[in-house]
Amino acid sequence: MILDRFRLDGKVAVVTGAGRGIGAACAIALAEVGADVVLAARTQAQLLVVAEEVRRKGRRAHLVCGDLSDPDAGAALAGDAEAEFGRIDVVINNLGGGRPGPLGHSSTEALEKAFRFNVSTADALTRAAADVMLRGDGGAIVNISSVVGRVAGRGFLAYGTAKAALTHYTRLSAADLSPRVRVNAVAPGIVLTVALQKLVGEGPARERAEASTPLRRIGDPQDVAAAVLYLATDASAYLTGKVIEVDGGLHALNIDLDLPDL
Structure with a gap:
């Protein structure tokens, strides 16, 4: 059956930034289709909530609490996952983010920090996890990029540039790791995470964000998780x-983001 290709029974997935938002939605979705999940984030309390949801799905959850921006954290996380479960089949490089700010209110340091947080962390885990995957049955890596890595939006200089780099990193690493490890990415648009909620709230700013999207709504983390599930499985x-692009049509129709002044 075609739906069998969406299953991950007996597989192990590692999800970074798994404490909330897109990362949490991805972790729970992967558990729903049969994967045991290694949950990595800085805040233990958030991880405990997600771990409980994973276990409700009948799967095992292993928590790794720490700062993944540390240069050695990616290798340590992959080693921890292999020690706990003996294999890694799926990696979701979801950790990322950055402070908004246009060129005049940004800095070279902000750009460098955005690269470390969005690109270097993904690279470190990709390298370490790929070594484990190549000793086993291969696997799939999914990077969480952003629509602002593909279309222009005022105030996203550092973050958007880093996500653009992550998008091309996806292509280059896919070439290097094929055929046994597939590497793809999802580029979310305006998705209702905690960070976005703080930015747009419930008033006119949110209405503008919704109106700027061809589908006329803000995305939900599960919209992204569904695409991640497709890329993580044999589907x-x-x-x-x-x-x-899981962006409500922003990139396809070449529409600029219309968020509050940053």
């Missing part, structure tokens, strides 16, 4: 080096 077995 996408003939895809590598690709980026799926």
Whole structure:
């Protein structure tokens, strides 16, 4: 059956930034289709909540609490996952973010920090996890990029530039790791995470954000998780080096983001 290709029974997935938002939604979705999940984030209390949801799905959850921006954290996380479960089959590089600010209110240091947080962390875990995958049955890596890595939006200089780099990193690493490890990415648009809620609230700013999207709504983390699930499973077995925009049509119609002044 075609739906069998969406299963991850007996597989192990590692999800960074798994304490809330997109990362939490991805972790729970992966558990729903059969994966045991290694949950990594800085805040233990948040991880405990997500771990409980994973276990409700009948899967095992292993928590790794720490700062993944540390240069050695990626290798340590992969080693921890392998020690706990003996394998790694899926990696979701969800950790990322950055302070908004246009060129005049940003800095070179902000750009460098955005690269470390959004690109270097993904690279460190990708390298370490790929070593484990290549000793085993191969696997799939999914990077969480952003629509602002593909379209212009005022105030996203550092973050958008870093996400653009992550998008191309996805293509380059896919070429290097094929055929046994597939690497793809999802580029979310305006998705209602905690950070976005603080930015747009419930008033006119939110209405503007909704109106700027062709589908006329803000995305939900589960919208992103569904695309991640496709890329993490054999449903996408003939895809590598690709980026799926989950953005309500922003990129397809070349529409600029319309968020509050930053």
